[in-house]
Amino acid sequence: MKTMPALPPDPTLDEIRAALGPVIPVHAGFDGWSDTALVRAAEQIGVDPGIARLALPDGAPGMIDAWFAAIDAEMAQRLPPELLGAMKIRDRITALVDSRIAIAAPNREALRRALAILAMPQNLALGVRLGWRAADVMWQLAGDVATDYNHYTKRTLLAGVYGATMLVLLDDQSEGLADTRDFLNRRIEGVMRFEKVKSQFLARRERMPSLSRFIGRLRYPAV
Known part of the structure; x- marks a missing residue:
C-alpha cells in the first residue's frame, strides 16, 4: 500500500476527507464503496470511523x-x-x-x-x-x-x-x-x-x- 502523509494533530474534516480520498479505493476494490471500506480506510490513517463518516456523509x-x-x-x-x-x-x-x-x-x-x-x-x-x-x-x-x-x-x-x-x-x-x-x-x-x-x-x-x-x-x- 502507498504510504500516506500523516494528518496534522487536530485535522479539519476537509483534511480528513483529503487523507481518506486516496486510501478508500484500496479497500473499495474488495469491499465495494461501502461503510466497511470507509472504516478500514479510517483505521489505516488513524482516524475514528465516526469522524470519517462526518467527513464523508454522502456514502x-x-x-x-x-x-x-x-x-x-x-x-x-x-x-x-x-x-x-x-x-x-x-x-x-x-x-x-x-x-x-x-x-x-x-x-x-x-x-x-x-x-x-x-x-x-x-x-x-x-x-x-x-x-x-x-x-x-x-x-x-x-x-x-x-x-x-x-x-x-x-x-x-x-x-x-x-x-x-x-x-x-x-x-x-x-x-x-x-x-x-x-x-x-x-x-x-x-x-x-x-x-x-x-x-x-x-x-x-x-x-x-x-x-x-x-x-x-x-x-x-x-x-
Missing part, C-alpha cells in the same frame, strides 16, 4: 468524489508547471491523462465499481460534474486561459477522451497498459485535428467580408 458518491479529487491533487504533484511548461500543448494533455491512468491503474476494480455507481440514474449528474472537473483541472494545468466558448469545447472534448480512456483501462491486459495509452494517443490526435480545423475555420471567417458593414457603407458612404 459511496462522496467517497468516489474524494478519490477523484485525490487523483487531481496527485496529478498536479507529478506534473508541476516547470515540467509541463517545457512541453507542447498536445504533450501536456497526453501527459496529464497518462498520469491519471498511472494513478488509477492499481485500483482498477475500485474504478470499475465507482463507474458503475456513477452510471446509476441518481448519480449521473455527479458523474458529469466529476468528468468536467477532471478536464478543467487538466486544462488549467496545461496553461489554458480561454474564457470564451473555447473554454467549454476544450473541456467537453477532453472529458470525453478521459472517460473513454478510463473505460479502456478497465479491461486492458496489455504489457504496461500499452493498449490504453495507444487508445489515448489516437483520441488526443483526433482532438488536436479538430482544434486545428476549428482554428482555420475561425480565421477564414474573420477574413470574410461583412454584409452588415457593406450595407452600412452603401447607406453612409465615406466622405
Whole structure:
C-alpha cells in the first residue's frame, strides 16, 4: 500500500476527507464503496470511523468524489508547471491523462465499481460534474486561459477522451497498459485535428467580408 502523509494533530474534516480520498479505493476494490471500506480506510490513517463518516456523509458518491479529487491533487504533484511548461500543448494533455491512468491503474476494480455507481440514474449528474472537473483541472494545468466558448469545447472534448480512456483501462491486459495509452494517443490526435480545423475555420471567417458593414457603407458612404 502507498504510504500516506500523516494528518496534522487536530485535522479539519476537509483534511480528513483529503487523507481518506486516496486510501478508500484500496479497500473499495474488495469491499465495494461501502461503510466497511470507509472504516478500514479510517483505521489505516488513524482516524475514528465516526469522524470519517462526518467527513464523508454522502456514502459511496462522496467517497468516489474524494478519490477523484485525490487523483487531481496527485496529478498536479507529478506534473508541476516547470515540467509541463517545457512541453507542447498536445504533450501536456497526453501527459496529464497518462498520469491519471498511472494513478488509477492499481485500483482498477475500485474504478470499475465507482463507474458503475456513477452510471446509476441518481448519480449521473455527479458523474458529469466529476468528468468536467477532471478536464478543467487538466486544462488549467496545461496553461489554458480561454474564457470564451473555447473554454467549454476544450473541456467537453477532453472529458470525453478521459472517460473513454478510463473505460479502456478497465479491461486492458496489455504489457504496461500499452493498449490504453495507444487508445489515448489516437483520441488526443483526433482532438488536436479538430482544434486545428476549428482554428482555420475561425480565421477564414474573420477574413470574410461583412454584409452588415457593406450595407452600412452603401447607406453612409465615406466622405
